[in-house]
Amino acid sequence: MVTAALFDFWGSQLFIAMVFITHILTAALLTGLNFIAVAMESTYYFTGDKRWDRAAHGIAKVQVIAFAPGSFVAMVAIMALGLLWPLFWGVIMRIAFFPMVIEAISFILWILYLYTWYFTWEPLRDFPALHISVGYLLMFVSWSQQFSIDIMASYMLTPTSPLSLHAIMFNPTMFPLDAHRTIGNISYAGFAMAGFAGWRYLTSRKLEEKAYWDWLGSLGILFGVGFLFMQPFVGYQYVLSIRDASFGAFYHIMGGGSRSWLFLIQVAILGTLFFLSGLYAVMQMVKSRSPNTWATVVLLTLVIFFAVWLMLPPHWTPMIGGLPIDFIGQLGMMNPWKYWALAGLTLSGLFLFMNYLGAIQIGFKWGARGITSHLILIALGLVIVGMMFDMGLIREEARRPYLIYGRMYIEPQGWQLTPTNEAPPPTREIPPLSGPNIP
Amino acid sequence: MRVEQRPPTTSLIRRAGRYVYDWLEERYPLTAMINRLLFDPVPKKWGWLYGWGGALVILFAMQIITGILLVASYVPSWNEAYNSIKFIDNTIAGGYWIRGLHFWNAYMILFIMGVHIARTFFSGAYKKPRELTWVVGVFIMICMILVAYTGAGLRMDETGYWTIIIGEHIAGWTPVIGPLVQRAWLGSDRIGPSYLTRTFAVHIWILPALLIILISIHVAFVIIQGQYGSWLNYTRGDAPDRALDALHMPEGDERESYLKALQEVNNPNSRKRDLPDDTDYFVPEHAFRESMIALICLIVEIVLTAIAFNHLDAPADPGTTTFVPVPEWFMLPADQMLPYLPGTMVPLIPVAFTWFVAMLIGLPFFDRGPERNMFKRPVALSTGIVVVLSIFLLTMLGGWRIMSFGVH
Numbered sequence: 001m002v003t004a005a006l007f008d009f010w011g012s013q014l015f016i017a018m019v020f021i022t023h024i025l026t027a028a029l030l031t032g033l034n035f036i037a038v039a040m041e042s043t044y045y046f047t048g049d050k051r052w053d054r055a056a057h058g059i060a061k062v063q064v065i066a067f068a069p070g071s072f073v074a075m076v077a078i079m080a081l082g083l084l085w086p087l088f089w090g091v092i093m094r095i096a097f098f099p100m101v102i103e104a105i106s107f108i109l110w111i112l113y114l115y116t117w118y119f120t121w122e123p124l125r126d127f128p129a130l131h132i133s134v135g136y137l138l139m140f141v142s143w144s145q146q147f148s149i150d151i152m153a154s155y156m157l158t159p160t161s162p163l164s165l166h167a168i169m170f171n172p173t174m175f176p177l178d179a180h181r182t183i184g185n186i187s188y189a190g191f192a193m194a195g196f197a198g199w200r201y202l203t204s205r206k207l208e209e210k211a212y213w214d215w216l217g218s219l220g221i222l223f224g225v226g227f228l229f230m231q232p233f234v235g236y237q238y239v240l241s242i243r244d245a246s247f248g249a250f251y252h253i254m255g256g257g258s259r260s261w262l263f264l265i266q267v268a269i270l271g272t273l274f275f276l277s278g279l280y281a282v283m284q285m286v287k288s289r290s291p292n293t294w295a296t297v298v299l300l301t302l303v304i305f306f307a308v309w310l311m312l313p314p315h316w317t318p319m320i321g322g323l324p325i326d327f328i329g330q331l332g333m334m335n336p337w338k339y340w341a342l343a344g345l346t347l348s349g350l351f352l353f354m355n356y357l358g359a360i361q362i363g364f365k366w367g368a369r370g371i372t373s374h375l376i377l378i379a380l381g382l383v384i385v386g387m388m389f390d391m392g393l394i395r396e397e398a399r400r401p402y403l404i405y406g407r408m409y410i411e412p413q414g415w416q417l418t419p420t421n422e423a424p425p426p427t428r429e430i431p432p433l434s435g436p437n438i439p
Numbered sequence: 440m441r442v443e444q445r446p447p448t449t450s451l452i453r454r455a456g457r458y459v460y461d462w463l464e465e466r467y468p469l470t471a472m473i474n475r476l477l478f479d480p481v482p483k484k485w486g487w488l489y490g491w492g493g494a495l496v497i498l499f500a501m502q503i504i505t506g507i508l509l510v511a512s513y514v515p516s517w518n519e520a521y522n523s524i525k526f527i528d529n530t531i532a533g534g535y536w537i538r539g540l541h542f543w544n545a546y547m548i549l550f551i552m553g554v555h556i557a558r559t560f561f562s563g564a565y566k567k568p569r570e571l572t573w574v575v576g577v578f579i580m581i582c583m584i585l586v587a588y589t590g591a592g593l594r595m596d597e598t599g600y601w602t603i604i605i606g607e608h609i610a611g612w613t614p615v616i617g618p619l620v621q622r623a624w625l626g627s628d629r630i631g632p633s634y635l636t637r638t639f640a641v642h643i644w645i646l647p648a649l650l651i652i653l654i655s656i657h658v659a660f661v662i663i664q665g666q667y668g669s670w671l672n673y674t675r676g677d678a679p680d681r682a683l684d685a686l687h688m689p690e691g692d693e694r695e696s697y698l699k700a701l702q703e704v705n706n707p708n709s710r711k712r713d714l715p716d717d718t719d720y721f722v723p724e725h726a727f728r729e730s731m732i733a734l735i736c737l738i739v740e741i742v743l744t745a746i747a748f749n750h751l752d753a754p755a756d757p758g759t760t761t762f763v764p765v766p767e768w769f770m771l772p773a774d775q776m777l778p779y780l781p782g783t784m785v786p787l788i789p790v791a792f793t794w795f796v797a798m799l800i801g802l803p804f805f806d807r808g809p810e811r812n813m814f815k816r817p818v819a820l821s822t823g824i825v826v827v828l829s830i831f832l833l834t835m836l837g838g839w840r841i842m843s844f845g846v847h
Contacts (some may be wrong), residue, residue: 004592046671047814058541175839179832226821230832233779240778241843336781344786355816 023170026070032189106145176238190223195381211367271307306345480700482668493729539744562669563811570803600755601764672715776836
């Protein structure tokens with residue numbers, strides 16, 4: 001039976017989750033786009049190719065449009081924490097006070113640099129180095145904002161002594177999380193850009209416009225996949241750090257605990273990203289009649305093979321023709337088989353895209369007919385959102401039922417803290433009434 | 440009467456100097472040699488990017504000088520090596536600074552070398568006709584890493600000792616020649632006093648001698664073929680256009696430099712193939728840039744020596760069961776791969792690194808396209824970015840792992 005108390009408990013979590021998902025999806029996109037835009041503007045400076053300038057300017061425009069709503073959602077998120085989990089918010093703000101000061105300063109500088117960067121695009125045309133420098137400053141402050149939030153986020157999973165600022169800032173998972181998110185944000189922004197370009201390609205009428213969006217979509221995929229190659233390795237170090245610092249959390253999400261299936265979804269999404277990107281590359285090469293397309297097809301087959309291998313659940317015994325195929329379940333074991341699968345997936349994907357880049361180097365027909373490859377781009381834009389969602393869910397689930405791992409439970413609500421004659425119906429999900437346990 | 444005719448500024452010393460110079464010039468092409476060595480045309484645009492190599496030569500010379508000073512007091516003996524290091528640090532006047540500069544300068548050389556290699560790669564400077572310059576550079580890199588590695592072992596402290604032990608084990612796993620290399624290095628089938636003297640000999644004689652030879656060849660190639668730039672330095676097109684442009688240059692050093700360089704390129708005996716659009720003389724303009732880079736490095740080293748204690752652990756204890764060796768920072772990318780791999784795949788790491796070095800050596804021979812603009816070489820650009828980022832990330836993650844959890 002749904003009671004007000006139960007609704008209060010789950011409703012607060014659901015509301016905060018929704019607000020934070022919206023905020024993180026926006027903030028991560030903007031942070032990743034900053035890196036890409038600055039690289040594009042620098043390339044324009046060196047090459048004089050107008051497409052780079054147009055793309056960088058377009059991203060700046062997206063930033064200007066998305067920054068204010070994104071900030072509004074962030075404010076709502078802070079208000080929600082203050083209203084629904086005031087005790088937690090008070091505690092974590094005291095613990096991470098100085099990182100939050102960096103965060104606030106970065107936020108103000110972000111506003112300053114973003115609007116300066118966008119609105120001086122033409123006025124500073126004769127001073128390109130100065131304008132690019134503003135772009136680099138914007139990139140740095142957006143990253144420093146992420147860095148300060150990562151201190152808090154990593155501390156919540158692998159807490160150290162709250163009395164030492166050094167221990168808080170350099171907690172065991174701070175750097176791996178920060179590296180993982182920095183690279184992940186660029187990859188996410190690349191795929192999102194590709195998805196947007198795919199949509200614009202399909203809605204464009206002029207050939208020149210189609211050629212531009214085709215080129216931009218391809219570039220987005222290269223950013224997305226290029227940085228995705230590093231993610232498994234950086235992410236693995238992150239997981240190792242969680243294992244060493246908070247073993248229970250590691251077991252919960254990866255060692256066979258109740259949320260380990262989330263990682264199977266994760267590798268399924270990873271495999272899908274590699275597969276769809278590879279398929280896109282093959283289709284583009286076919287359209288442009290590039291040499292060595294056959295080699296790319298072979299590599300795509302290998303990508304599929306390794307992606308399926310990576311998704312195999314351990315201890316699985318399928319029946320084929322009435323015969324139990326035990327060894328397939330063995331291949332689902334992490335050590336050593338899935339290491340091989342991951343290495344195979346990464347290497348075959350890497351060689352596939354080297355081939356694709358080689359085809360671009362020889363010469364490509366941008367804007368050639370065909371809609372399927374651009375539909376794939378849109379699909380990739382959606383799949384990467386799923387990836388971000390699942391990654392965030394894994395990290396949150398790793399802490400459950402804590403907000404600060406091992407230190408503070410998900411916050412009791414008002415009805416739990418107020419003595420009453422009508423006790424709420426006990427459920428397994430509701431944490432104990434003992435309240436926060438802060439050392 | 441003759442005395443009155445003599446120009447007032449011509450002193451006896453100057454006349455003697457002129458006489459010697461003329462005597463030599465009559466027999467050897469002295470002016471041509473000096474022009475080639477000191478007044479070579481070098482790229483002016485983005486000239487600071489081309490100063491890393493020269494700075495490395497200066498830093499290497501510093502390393503030789505501080506090394507010679509250290510040899511004067513270091514005792515390559517199993518029992519005395521550690522104490523002699525302590526003696527250098529604590530007793531000899533300036534000993535702490537000499538060892539500190541030697542220590543930090545070695546790290547600085549490795550770092551600057553990485554930057555130099557990355558610049559050469561991204562600017563396409565390894566392409567024809569400079570393939571061998573690149574190949575010699577790769578061998579210099581290998582020798583530099585080895586010299587840094589063997590230097591660590593001479594301290595005979597815990598870290599240095601166990602670094603060498605791990606190194607000789609890895610060397611022993613090399614297919615076919617591994618055991619031979621291991622035995623030649625250790626002087627025995629297991630580690631003993633002779634390992635230190637042999638490592639010492641390798642560190643102060645064999646590798647520096649090889650490095651001096653290789654660096655001389657590398658620099659000679661650069662002088663013969665000219666300082667090279669990327670497409671950034673060759674934007675004006677073919678030579679007649681540039682000559683025309685040169686005519687519109689205002690009078691001054693820049694115009695003279697350019698015309699001299701053009702004359703050099705057009706000389707049928709010249710080995711130079713192309714000329715950057717804007718040029719400087721090697722001396723003083725480019726030499727100033729290189730010296731400034733080296734000076735900044737030196738200042739950083741002085742600061743590091745002042746604020747960070749020269750690395751020295753407790754004396755090496757072959758029987759220890761508690762000490763956990765930590766790799767040198769430049770080995771962290773390899774070390775960080777260990778946690779990623781199950782035991783069965785670990786032997787792939789040296790294979791991967793051997794493959795990486797082989798790819799570096801072969802790079803100019805399989806990337807033979809004439810295009811040098813890195814934005815028109817997406818395969819090379821992407822590969823370079825992935826490699827540089829991977830090395831950076833692995834180093835940072837490895838350092839973080841060791842600082843947070845220790846080695847395991």
